[in-house]
Amino acid sequence: MLTIKVPATSANLGPGFDSIGMAVSIYLTVKVIEPAAAWQVEHDLGDLPHDETNLIVQTALKVAPDLTPHHLQVTSEIPVAHGLGSSSSAIVAGIELANQLADLQLPAEQKVLIASQIEGHPDNVAPAILGGLVIGTKAGEKFLAVPAPALPWDLITYIPAYNLATADARAVLPATLSFQEATHASAIANTLAAALVAQQYEVVAQLLEQDQFHEPFRQRLVPELTTIRRLAHEAGAVATYLSGAGPTIMILSGPDCTAKVVQAIQGAGLQAPIQVLTSVATGVQVERA
Numbered sequence: 001m002l003t004i005k006v007p008a009t010s011a012n013l014g015p016g017f018d019s020i021g022m023a024v025s026i027y028l029t030v031k032v033i034e035p036a037a038a039w040q041v042e043h044d045l046g047d048l049p050h051d052e053t054n055l056i057v058q059t060a061l062k063v064a065p066d067l068t069p070h071h072l073q074v075t076s077e078i079p080v081a082h083g084l085g086s087s088s089s090a091i092v093a094g095i096e097l098a099n100q101l102a103d104l105q106l107p108a109e110q111k112v113l114i115a116s117q118i119e120g121h122p123d124n125v126a127p128a129i130l131g132g133l134v135i136g137t138k139a140g141e142k143f144l145a146v147p148a149p150a151l152p153w154d155l156i157t158y159i160p161a162y163n164l165a166t167a168d169a170r171a172v173l174p175a176t177l178s179f180q181e182a183t184h185a186s187a188i189a190n191t192l193a194a195a196l197v198a199q200q201y202e203v204v205a206q207l208l209e210q211d212q213f214h215e216p217f218r219q220r221l222v223p224e225l226t227t228i229r230r231l232a233h234e235a236g237a238v239a240t241y242l243s244g245a246g247p248t249i250m251i252l253s254g255p256d257c258t259a260k261v262v263q264a265i266q267g268a269g270l271q272a273p274i275q276v277l278t279s280v281a282t283g284v285q286v287e288r289a
């Protein structure tokens with residue numbers, strides 16, 4: 001049986017809006033059961049479609065329109081519409097499904113380009129395909145990606161109960177920034193990227209909370225962000241950022257502080273689930289048993 005496994009991703013890392021993301025240790029898994037008369041997508045993921053309108057199948061048919069329908073069994077640890085790249089994991093799984101069923105032998109770069117074109121931004125799909133922490137951008141008809149070393153911290157993941165569709169969180173962003181705002185925001189992002197590659201984690205820690213592109217505008221959609229950022233700092237965490245388009249909040253912490261940070265958040269009455277994740281070096285995986 002063919003099994004496809006795709007990691008969740010945490011994108012932006014603050015100033016790295018639409019260009020920095022990392023694969024994290026929860027997964028979407030697609031088991032390809034057998035050929036069928038029509039696409040059947042078995043899952044317990046709420047009101048997502050169970051037929052050819054499911055995003056996984058939609059993506060596969062975009063890549064290989066003549067695929068024979070199959071019965072798929074989908075399980076996922078990734079909360080939908082929560083800022084952990086669930087839509088990207090579905091897109092990447094769909095590309096891999098087409099790649100395997102139609103024997104396309106797509107190179108990773110091609111998968112990233114296709115996925116970026118579908119998702120509209122590469123910061124989730126690139127690490128979901130390549131694994132690790134990726135800094136990248138579309139340049140003409142190419143996708144340029146630079147891998148950076150994995151962050152040396154625990155990923156304390158605070159997952160609010162409410163959904164926040166990425167489209168809704170993008171709708172509150174300004175259409176333009178002034179030249180001064182844009183150059184300042186870019187300088188912060190550029191320096192963050194350089195510090196990530198150079199493993200200058202003192203600089204990383206200072207810049208992760210200095211985003212000017214999206215968090216100032218999204219703050220009102222995720223009211224816990226400011227409070228959790230303060231509590232985390234008081235408990236000794238390194239930095240806090242809005243994971244993807246939210247509402248998940250990612251707190252980076254040295255292992256020696258993690259328990260204290262979790263206690264500080266829960267002790268303040270913030271009762272949403274918290275998972276301590278790690279970054280993962282491997283992206284999409286295929287298993288044939």
Ligand SMILES: Nc1ncnc2c1ncn2[C@@H]1O[C@H](COP(=O)(O)OP(=O)(O)O)[C@@H](O)[C@H]1O
Pocket residue numbers: 028045048054055056076079080081082083084085086087088090164165166167244
């Ligand atoms: N595991 C999945 N299988 C199929 N479609 C999915 C899956 N996860 C997300 N989607 C699609 O993506 C949409 C949510 O995407 P988005 O708003 O970008 O949130 P996020 O990427 O943070 O989960 C869902 O409404 C659904 O259409």
Ligand SMILES: N[C@@H](CCOP(=O)(O)O)C(=O)O
Pocket residue numbers: 009011012017018019082083084085086087088121123124166169170214243244245246
């Ligand atoms: N750069 C995007 C990232 C969206 O990530 P998701 O996990 O919320 O889909 C944005 O901030 O809109």
